[in-house]
Amino acid sequence: MAYNFTAIEKKWQRYWLENKTFAALDPAEAGGMSKAYVLDMFPYPSGSGLHVGHPEGYTATDIISRYLRMKGVNVLHPMGWDAFGLPAEQYAIKTNTHPRQTTERNIGNFRRQIQMLGLSYDWDREVDTTDPDYYRWTQWIFLQLFNSYFDPVDQKARPIKHLLQELMNENLVVAPDGSVVLNPTQEGMESIAGEMRIERLWRELPADEQRDVIDAQRLAYMDEIPVNWCPGLGTVLSNEEVIDGKSEVGGFAVERRPMRQWMLRITAYADRLLADLNLLEWPESLKEMQRNWIGKSVGAEVDFEMDGDEDLAVSVFTTRPDTLYGATYMVLAPEHPLVDRITPADRREAVESYRRMIAARSDRERMADGKQKTGVFTGAHAVNPVNGEKIPVYIADYVLMGYGTGAIMAVPAHDERDFDFARANNLPIRPVVKPADGSTPPADRAFVGEGIAIHSDVINGLPTAQAKEKIIAVLDGEGTAHRSVNYKLRDWLFSRQRYWGEPFPILLDKEGRAVAIDESELPLRLPEMDDFKPTGTPEPPLSKAADWLNVQRDGQTYTRETNTMPQWAGSCWYYLRYIDPHNKDRFVDPDKERYWMPVDLYVGGVEHAVLHLLYARFWHKVLFDLGHVSSNEPFARLVNQGLILGETEYHVFESASGSPVSAAEARNIGEENTGSGIQLVAYRKNGDEKLIGRRLDEAEVEKVADGYVLRDNPAIRVDVRSFKMSKSRGNVVNPDQIVGDYGADCFRLYEMYMGPLEAQKPWNTRDIVGMSRFLNAAWRNLVGDDEPAGSAVRIVDSAIPDDLNRQMHRTIRKVGEDIAALRFNTAIAELIKLNNDMGKLTAVPRELAENFTLLLAPFAPHIAEELWQRLGHHKSLARRPWPTFDESKLAESTMELPVQVNGKLRDRISVPADADEQTILAAAAKSEKVQPWLAGKTLRKQLYVPGKLVNFVV
RNA sequence: GCCGAGGUGGCGAAAUUGGCAGACGCGCCGGUCUUAGGAGCCGGUGGAGAAAUCCGUAGGGGUUCGAGUCCCCUCCUCGGCACCA
Structure with a gap:
């Protein structure tokens, strides 16, 4: 009888939440424990819910986190929501609901789906970028940028006050173009300074011009430049958000037009962003993408x-x-x-x-x-x-x-x-x-x-x-x-003409000059608006919030900045807020920051290579320069999980008349949205004839030497490939469905067993049953078939047979090593092997059962907790010691050695593990299967590679 | 075009330093239990061959006692960049 995964998974998910099993300890409580900050890229909670790609990375970090906790490490493993942004707002407009409502609903659905996977997040640290208690600090960081400039001599950000001082004491002067330069008279250039002097001293400038000079130096500044205006979305977009001349979201046309916009001076950091890549343990390809984007x-x-x-x-x-x-x-x-x-x-x-x-x-x-x-x-x-x-x-x-x-x-x-x-x-x-x-x-x-x-x-x-x-x-x-x-990198265009984003903590005076609001006024909340639609012009929706817009200060009238920040703002620093999510006085407590940072392992998709990851590094460096954080780089080690593609599909190309065309005759194979969904299209080689792909059933194709052909027409080659999952292609797999059918533990195992974490791999629902069989077999091995509730009838208190004991120690070593190296697929294979061996016993010794359960726990935590309880334990295994292996138990008394003649395998011999070379060579030469290969030949050389093999050269 | 990653059974994939290719899972084949099987259990499964044996890690060459692994050339797939001076 199959184990009842639904009941077991619900039971333990409730237990973990109620007991706060995965709460991270603050540094003061942690004592001598070492720390690990294991982070997932938090999701954008879209309306379509979780995708099978999300849990891939989440499960990987969850396994690491659970493993490290069992090793006695203080683990910070949080989750939250990157919830501002265009898709929610587009959806809100379409359905005429407030984005706050759709966002809350989507977050609720994401939280439910993530919790149903049994991921060991510390839910007390959940953050939501749209929460005023969160974006208060996003606005605060923006003010840090606004109130800073980049000192080109020290190559770091400093408070704007420092710049002012340097101008007033005449270490710096103002060049004709309004830029700030070193005072030439301070440089030992007096002799020519007299005639070259075209720079002006600060005190010579009128007040308005002084403000312009300062404003132009800020890390957050306003500029009138040609921007990517996207009429379809009613907003401007950053260079990073424009792909092939179209918006990344929605694929709308983008035009260049000059507009006055907020910019962030990321270019000042180009050199440091480039050089510090060398300090990071990131995939080389991703570093290369950042290098290309910076383009020095x-x-x-x-x-x-x-x-x-x-x-x-x-x-x-x-x-x-x-x-x-x-x-x-x-x-x-x-x-x-x-x-x-x-x-x-x-x-x-x-x-x-x-x-x-x-x-x-x-x-x-x-x-x-x-x-x-x-x-x-x-x-x-x-x-x-x-x-x-x-x-x-x-x-x-x-x-x-x-x-x-x-x-x-x-x-x-x-x-x-x-x-x-x-x-x-x-x-x-x-x-x-x-x-x-x-x-x-x-x-x-x-x-x-x-x-x-x-x-x-x-x-x-x-x-x-x-x-x-x-x-x-x-x-x-x-x-x-x-x-x-020169750099290809441009300053970061930071304004969006949309409603659903962080408001700028900025007032504009009559001349349009920016004044920061006081920190004590944060958060500056988004005004409640019934009509939050884009205006159809570059005028942002917030300009329609009449009550909110105008502000009196010191007898002057100001208008609020009506642009909002882009989606990426909130994600630039969320990893810092997890460390101290409820702090009312600071964005993060310095002691806690010093304890937890940098992030030890960051897992997410490669699609954020030049957006989130470059922006976050930039903000972090500014915060570092200003003394707000202790680390120069936020993410010490980063791994990209590979894309999970849809199930493999077979297509035959057909000409307009419907006759099949071999894939060997097709060129420029690609996808096209033909109105009736996405189709595979191609063109005939040596011609312009368009070919349309028709989806085939697996039974209609046949494998031949170097590809697939039609079963009933082998002259026609078939196109075989897996596509990216997408709604329009209809090949999206819903995790709710899989968890319902097989359980979360099985789903987690399958995702990890598909292949290496970093590899792109096709989904294949048919394969899941293998993991289901494994879990059921494990259950049967320990609990039995028709068990009375709560018992584990197959457990005995006896010694583990020698060979199984060896296998157990081998498994302990292999699983530990593999988890540390993120090789989850091979770790699971080893657990399956041990389980298969246990299945051959009539009863399972307790020590073996307990170790197996603990090793299984990071991968399949629900069934492991249930087994652990049935083995007689009363507390969660989440912080049980990870099993240790004994090197001496790994050794075998005899070893089997392959014997080769001229490098070809001819026999295997079994010899005592401690036999010397002479004995082994003699035994090998005597082998019956080897003899004929040596007979009548001159033995030129005998090789013995200790513990590996024997090779005779004749 | 440039840069990066990769190519191993019918499929997903394993393979410390060059040392038994294909662990483990799916599928498939045979057996068993069963009123039944899309459940479970046992056995088999790279290809050819009756067998001995031969051939096999995209293709070709090389180094080596020995190459999936190292070197050279070619082909293909995926990802990124693409008038960046």
Whole structure:
């Protein structure tokens, strides 16, 4: 009879909640216990509920947490809700319910689903980013950003007060562009300072300008810049939220338009965010994604004077200053501000029409064009500072305004893009670098590698690295170039024109300048509104909250900032709040923070690589600089769980007429939403004919040598693959269903047994039964078939047979090692093996039964607790000592050794474990199966690898 | 195109330092109990072969007594980036 998992699981889930079994101890109570902070990426509680992908990571961290508790470690293992955000609000609008209601309902459903899996969270530490007691501190951290600036000398954030002081005591001065620079007179530059002095002292500035200067230095600042405006969502989006020119949420079109927005100065931290990746135990691929996103490139900015306008120079950014002599033209981004100034009257028409053409094209169309490079001559010429040569200036959309200086020197001989453009416009191509190995580079494309400088005057003969150094030094001396570093990373666009987010703790005066509200006024609550819909314009919904909007302070009228923070704000620091979730005075108590941080293990999906994980690291570093946290990085070790795909599907391609086409004949296989759901589509090789995939039943296909074919038409190859689970594809597996049918313990085991945690793997419901059989067999082994309630009839107080004792110790070792290394699949395999062996006994010795139960507990906690109780214990096993293994019990008295002849296996011999090499070789040579292979041959060598094998070479 | 990860039975996967390829689970085959089996139990299961034996870790080459594992080349799959100067 199968064990009653439903009753058992309910019973123990209630027990754990009522007894607060998994409460983490505060440092004061923990004594000498070591700590472990084991964290899951908290979910966005969507309306569709938990997905089978969520419990994969949650179960992994749960196993670790339960294991560590049994090892006597103080474990912090919390869960919460990232509950602000677009989907809840979109849903609220669609159904005309307040997002607060839908969010509460979704959280309730998520909590129920997560608790039904028996995960050992400390529920007293649950956080919800939409709770005013939580977002009060999100707003507080925003004020920290607002009241700080980045000190470029020390490379760290400091309070804005410090900046003010430095300006007032004239260590810093204000440059013409409003930026803050070191006072040259403080730098031993008095001699030239007199004539160069264009910077101004703080006290010389009018009050308004003083405020502008300070505001421009803040880590949270307002700026009017071109942003990603998404009319479909009625909000702007950050670069990270735009994928292929469309919104990541909903897939709506995004357009560039200038808007005044809150920005966070993450670029100031680019270097530290990049360098500190080396301190982290994270997957290499994920670190690489962050490196790519930060996109550091080291080079030089070089000034090119404009021919005929001595006052005007255009600065270009290049990573290859060693190729300056090969620059045969210059290109500005079409929207570059100097274009109007340099374009002579007779070229205006051509330039303007090109710009109009570019503006009408979407990013998509631009990208689709690939190597087709367009552009027009401006009519102006620039002077190359290395040789005085006059080169034509073009505008072309392959140069981006947003990167570097928005202008390049074009070296077609050594840059692919410049090469393509030069070819298309008949511009000269002049090689100035030759390969170091003396080979001749192909003439039909650019040679982009490093080499030796040629035709380059002062740097002739130098290898690339040295040539770069020297040319920068020479030009720097002439004042026409300087070393420069550029990043792809942009400042973080931090405003959203939506209702369901944290309000900014900011007031705007009549001139639109920002004033922070006092910390004592936090939290600044979202106003209750019946109409929270987007306005259809960039004006945020909060502007409709008339009572809330206007504020009187000191006789002045202010309006509140009506933008809200983006979804990522709350998740930037939630791991800190878990440490001290009910603190009314601080966002986290410093002693507790020091005890628990950094997070020892963080598990979540790779989709957060450049959003959450980069933003959170940035906030953490700011908090660190300001002395609010003790750690430089928040997440010491991070693991990405692999995606769980839907069940494997078989498709045959069919032409429009319905006749089958072999998958071998298909190209560009992809998915398309055809209105009747998502379909697999492809095109016929050597043609444009569109093919549609038709889903097949497993029985209709057959495996052949190197693939699958139609059973009744083996000439037709079949497409076999697993798809990402999605509602529109209809292949989503619901955890409620699985837990109902098989129980939570079985579900947990199956998810962990599918394969390595990090691997992407297809779901296969049919396989679950294996884990169900395992649990039922374990139950039968210990409890028996028709047990009286509460008993464990198959337990005896006798010694464990030798071979089983050895197996038990082996299992204790293997399971412990595997859990520590997150190899849950092989740990479970070992438990199954031990259980299979126990099944051969007529009764199970108590020690074996108890150890097995404890080893099983992290994986299948409900059945383990029940078995533990039936074994006569009255308290939960959650903090029982983890079994220990005895090295001496692992040793066998005899060992079986393979015997090879010329590396091929011929026999296995059994010898005493302590036999010496001579004895073993002699025994091996005598083996009947080995003899024929040695007969008549000369024995050239005999090898004995201790404990491993014997090999004869003949 | 560039970067990263990977390719092992019908399927999911194992395999410390190079040392018995396929642990464990699914499926499948045979047996058993049963009024019944989509339950349980026992046995088998990489391919070919009656067997001896041979062949087998994407393909090709190499190093080695010995290669899934190390080196070189090629192919394929997945993920990321993609005019970033």
